[in-house]
Amino acid sequence: xxxxxxxxxxxxxxxxxxxxxxxxxxxxxxxxxxxxxxxxxxxxxxxxxxxxxxxxxxxxxxxxxxxxxxxxxxxxxxxxxxxxxxxxxxxxxxxxxxxxxxxxxxxxxxxxxxxxxxxxxxxxxxxxxxxxxxxxxxxxxxxxxxxxxxxxxxxxxxxxxxxxxxxxxxxxxxxxxxxxxxxxxxxxxxxxxxxxxxxxxxxxxxxxxxxxxxxxxxxxxxxxxxxxxxxxxxxxxxxxxxxxxxxxxxxxxxxxxxxxxxxxxxxxxxxxxxxxxxxxxxxxxxxxxxxxxxxxxxxxxxxxxxxxxxxxxxxxxxxxxxxxxxxx
Amino acid sequence: xxxxxxxxxxxxxxxxxxxxxxxxxxxxxxxxxxxxxxxxxxxxxxxxxxxxxxxxxxxxxxxxxxxxxxxxxxxxxxxxxxxxxxxxxxxxxxxxxxxxxxxxxxxxxxxxxxxxxxxxxxxxxxxxxxxxxxxxxxxxxxxxxxxxxxxxxxxxxxxxxxxxxxxxxxxxxxxxxxxxxxxxxxxxxxxxxxxxxxxxxxxxxxxxxxxxxxxxxxxxxxxxxxxxxxxxxxxxxxxxxxxxxxxxxxxxxxxxxxxxxxxxxxxxxxxxxxxxxxxxxxxxxxxxxxxxxxxxxxxxxxxxxxxxxxxxxxxxxxxxxxxxxxxxxxxxxxxxxxxxxxxxxxxxxxxxxxxxxxxxxxxxxxxxxxxxxxxxxxxxxxxxxxxxxxxxxxxxxxxxxxxxxxxxxxxxxxxxxxxxxxxxxxxxxxxxxxxxxxxxxxxxxxxxxxxxxxxxxxxxxxxxx
Numbered sequence: 137x138x139x140x141x142x143x144x145x146x147x148x149x150x151x152x153x154x155x156x157x158x159x160x161x162x163x164x165x166x167x168x169x170x171x172x173x174x175x176x177x178x179x180x181x182x183x184x185x186x187x188x189x190x191x192x193x194x195x196x197x198x199x200x201x202x203x204x205x206x207x208x209x210x211x212x213x214x215x216x217x218x219x220x221x222x223x224x225x226x227x228x229x230x231x232x233x234x235x236x237x238x239x240x241x242x243x244x245x246x247x248x249x250x251x252x253x254x255x256x257x258x259x260x261x262x263x264x265x266x267x268x269x270x271x272x273x274x275x276x277x278x279x280x281x282x283x284x285x286x287x288x289x290x291x292x293x294x295x296x297x298x299x300x301x302x303x304x305x306x307x308x309x310x311x312x313x314x315x316x317x318x319x320x321x322x323x324x325x326x327x328x329x330x331x332x333x334x335x336x337x338x339x340x341x342x343x344x345x346x347x348x349x350x351x352x353x354x355x356x357x358x359x360x361x362x363x364x365x366x367x368x369x370x371x372x373x374x375x376x377x378x379x380x381x382x383x384x385x386x387x388x389x390x391x392x393x394x395x396x397x398x399x400x401x402x403x404x405x406x407x408x409x410x411x412x413x414x415x416x417x418x419x420x421x422x423x424x425x426x427x428x429x430x431x432x433x434x435x436x437x438x439x440x441x442x443x444x445x446x447x448x449x450x451x452x453x454x455x456x457x458x459x460x461x462x463x464x
Numbered sequence: 465x466x467x468x469x470x471x472x473x474x475x476x477x478x479x480x481x482x483x484x485x486x487x488x489x490x491x492x493x494x495x496x497x498x499x500x501x502x503x504x505x506x507x508x509x510x511x512x513x514x515x516x517x518x519x520x521x522x523x524x525x526x527x528x529x530x531x532x533x534x535x536x537x538x539x540x541x542x543x544x545x546x547x548x549x550x551x552x553x554x555x556x557x558x559x560x561x562x563x564x565x566x567x568x569x570x571x572x573x574x575x576x577x578x579x580x581x582x583x584x585x586x587x588x589x590x591x592x593x594x595x596x597x598x599x600x601x602x603x604x605x606x607x608x609x610x611x612x613x614x615x616x617x618x619x620x621x622x623x624x625x626x627x628x629x630x631x632x633x634x635x636x637x638x639x640x641x642x643x644x645x646x647x648x649x650x651x652x653x654x655x656x657x658x659x660x661x662x663x664x665x666x667x668x669x670x671x672x673x674x675x676x677x678x679x680x681x682x683x684x685x686x687x688x689x690x691x692x693x694x695x696x697x698x699x700x701x702x703x704x705x706x707x708x709x710x711x712x713x714x715x716x717x718x719x720x721x722x723x724x725x726x727x728x729x730x731x732x733x734x735x736x737x738x739x740x741x742x743x744x745x746x747x748x749x750x751x752x753x754x755x756x757x758x759x760x761x762x763x764x765x766x767x768x769x770x771x772x773x774x775x776x777x778x779x780x781x782x783x784x785x786x787x788x789x790x791x792x793x794x795x796x797x798x799x800x801x802x803x804x805x806x807x808x809x810x811x812x813x814x815x816x817x818x819x820x821x822x823x824x825x826x827x828x829x830x831x832x833x834x835x836x837x838x839x840x841x842x843x844x845x846x847x848x849x850x851x852x853x854x855x856x857x858x859x860x861x862x863x864x865x866x867x868x869x870x871x872x873x874x875x876x877x878x879x880x881x882x883x884x885x886x887x888x889x890x891x892x893x894x895x896x897x898x899x900x901x902x903x904x905x906x907x908x909x910x911x912x913x914x915x916x917x918x919x920x921x922x923x924x925x926x927x928x929x
Binding site: 192193194196197199200201202203204206207208209210211212213214215217218219220221222225226228229232233235236237239240242243244246247248425426428429432433436437440441444447448451454455 | 525526528529530532533534535536537539540542543544545547548550551553554555556557558559560561562563564565566567569570571573574575576577578580581582585586597628630631634870871872876880883884887890891894898901902
């Protein structure tokens with residue numbers, strides 16, 4: 137293999153790994169942010185106790201995928217890290233502030249007694265704002281950070297899409313983890329959010345075709361359209377299965393199908409962006425660190441990757457099953 | 465870029481870092497302390513150690529939450545506020561931050577749930593393992609962060625190609641000249657923090673005579689560990705000082721208010737107190753001890769110590785009095801801990817295990833209560849010495865701070881700083897509010913560990929109607 141293709145192979149491997157971290161983050165923190173968003177609709181404190189208890193042991197590790205993602209992006213694609221974060225200063229800062237609200241509130245509410253309803257609202261609003269900011273960042277990246285009214289509309293749509301998607305993950309997680317009235321409500325939330333998610337996804341796809349540099353160039357390439365069409369079919373089937381399973385009383389099915397929906401969507405995003413990392417602005421090749429850094433990082437992070445996933449799964453296994461009320 | 469924006473970006477970094485470091489130092493040490501407590505419980509089966517573990521882990525939960533959320537701005541502000549720095553150093557610095565996230569932060573986060581919520585769910589061996597992993601994760605995290613920061617102090621193992629750092633030798637870049645001293649000094653500072661906090665809070669209960677039999681255990685255990693760590697920390701501080709004079713002469717001269725390089729065959733004099741004045745390029749006044757700086761800074765009688773006068777003004781650090789006095793505060797607190805630890809060890813020996821004899825030592829106990837904020841002050845001072853002392857460089861000798869900041873509008877930075885300042889104020893006051901309640905409630909002396917390891921049916925929780 138000649139050195140040029142080895143370099144390309146390495147940077148593409150890292151593009152794939154960053155994508156994997158992104159999916160791990162979006163799916164795992166997505167469901168607990170979704171639980172946070174849905175907590176805004178529950179007025180009974182007992183319900184919120186159960187909802188938060190269902191994510192209490194994992195939210196921190198889930199959020200840590202974002203830190204892993206940030207570090208990996210910084211090391212593997214310093215130019216992309218610097219460009220995205222500087223150019224998206226305001227949404228990134230609001231995102232960080234929202235994550236602070238969410239994380240602090242979830243721990244402080246346990247210690248609180250009289251002020252618990254206030255912390256619960258902080259938790260809910262922090263979760264919602266986090267999702268909104270991530271949607272804004274996604275929209276900005278897809279449109280190559282171009283200004284203008286139409287682009288702003290597109291960004292608003294991606295924000296709605298991310299909020300709906302997280303609500304869907306959160307609702308189906310609650311179907312899996314709760315019982316009784318709360319579970320019934322979660323099934324209703326899942327039905328509503330799967331519909332809004334699909335609607336947003338359709339509008340976003342049309343918008344990408346018309347507004348993003350991706351739509352004009354990438355989607356027209358041979359092969360790309362077929363891959364995207366296949367992913368769209370997978371996503372559509374997953375949506376149908378969510379609806380079916382929610383109404384047939386499935387406990388794990390809705391959540392698992394929602395994960396499939398997310399993985400298909402983000403695979404579509406990765407295929408669309410490739411070979412750019414910021415469409416029209418920065419290519420994977422020009423953003424990548426040199427091969428020695430990419431190899432060193434691959435050895436370091438690649439070896440701990442299975443271990444990381446292993447102990448995360450152990451944690452889910454340990455706290456499996458439906459949550460039962462505990463007395464604080 | 466405009467100077468104001470640069471100052472704002474530096475102000476934002478300083479605020480974020482000064483706030484964030486308060487929390488991980490306690491996480492590192494309190495989790496290590498809990499590990500020792502849990503080992504004692506597993507080995508002796510004394511329920512008091514179990515209750516200690518449960519009691520102190522409640523403080524750890526509160527502290528951990530603020531540490532996690534305040535750490536996120538740290539990781540992302542390199543990109544938001546310091547884009548050119550990120551671009552310049554990413555191939556090494558970003559790589560190391562990636563290692564920190566994957567090897568350390570995730571380890572901590574992956575086991576903290578079991579540590580905090582898994583008491584009645586897992587056998588005690590598994591719980592001990594989870595505590596060990598949280599301890600290990602927080603310490604590995606400190607290690608990688610210090611690798612990254614030490615490399616900014618004494619960059620090595622890299623070449624600058626096309627305006628970017630390229631790693632030529634990983635071993636040299638990771639083990640940069642400052643790394644071993646910097647990492648171990650910081651790790652011991654973190655350990656001292658937790659031990660002083662445990663000793664201080666235990667002394668508080670002893671002073672109040674609340675559950676003294678219970679708290680004398682944690683008091684003695686913290687003391688036993690401090691008697692070893694406090695002198696080690698002084699030795700590490702001294703050694704890293706010698707290293708600074710060798711690798712960063714401008715910083716060394718600045719923290720000692722030393723202007724004139726000593727002539728060969730003479731010793732440089734050390735000022736006990738002084739007021740360094742950068743504008744006049746001399747000390748306004750000083751109280752000096754002849755010859756001592758050569759001994760302190762080079763461990764030899766006539767060792768040459770470069771003075772600030774021999775360093776171009778453009779390469780001298782700013783805010784000399786700040787550097788001079790934060791350094792003295794840090795070193796003074798380090799010595800105070802050793803004195804306090806030895807005094808207490810002496811008093812404990814005299815008490816010969818009699819609790820009332822220890823409780824009668826009210827001044828000693830009060831001294832420990834008053835010492836609680838000191839490790840925090842020492843750590844903040846140490847970081848100010850480290851970071852301000854490296855100026856005007858962000859990567860010493862390779863990249864000046866003025867070339868490292870992103871072009872962000874002053875309004876955006878001011879706005880986000882005000883927002884974070886408000887958030888930090890809420891976090892800090894909420895933490896104190898809840899910690900105070902935890903302190904008032906005290907330990908639960910009725911807690912008992914589950915007699916038998918949990919069966920499968922307990923793990924599969926069922927709902928009671």
